[in-house]
Amino acid sequence: MPAPLNPSAIALLGLVAWSLLLVFLLVNQRGLLVFSGRMRVNAFAADGSNTPSEFGQRLVRAHANCVETLPLLAAVLLYAIASGQTALTDPLACVLLGARLFQSCMHLISTSALFVWLRFAGFLVQLLILAWWLLGLSDLL
Template sequence: MATPSVIALTGFIAWTLFLLVLMEVIRLQLVLRGKVAANRIPPDNANLSPFMQRLARAHANCVENLPVLGGLLLVAIATGNTALTDPLAYWLLGARLFQSLVHLISTTALAVSVRFMAFAVQLAIGVYWALSLLSGS
């Protein structure tokens, strides 16, 4: 049976993959329709729509944070310490999904503040997990 930690780690990976697939499907559609040349799409989608730029950044943010937060989950899973991460695992995943969704929707000052709050929740959980795993309790 999968623990909340396993589900959260898999969910984080799946969400990161979903954002990448969505971005590549949209890019492919733009190329096939002749709206942009395949070799003219920078990694940050700078020459594409504001939504595509936000999508690239939301995906990049997941990629940037997956090794740290996912790594902590993986350590807990590998060492049999999911009792330390399970209680907050779904909170971490929920905050990650929420942060990405807000990022995709808007970059207004309010949206950026809300997005940061979701990120701060993830950071707090990560610090707590790191300290708990290091102390063994």
């Protein structure tokens, strides 16, 4: 029987699952555009700039933001799990996942100044947690 998941493992899997969910939404949206004849399959700009809806453009950026930070966050969580140091990462692991979800949701909702500030706050929380973990895992604390 596998061991129960600790908060660090839950956060790691949650980060991957969230990125996967966003890519499924992106594929679904693009598939609907292609199959409805509104766009050609090879017409999509990588940055989403030619997507017919603002939501589609925000979805592309939200997914890209997840993919950009996932290697950093996953590497530190994996290191902590593999080295048996989850006592450092467990207390903030779910906060980190929550901040990632919050950042993405703010991105999906709006690009108004308020939501950009909220999105930045979620991102800053992730960066501060990551820096704290790196310092702790390197015994600099």
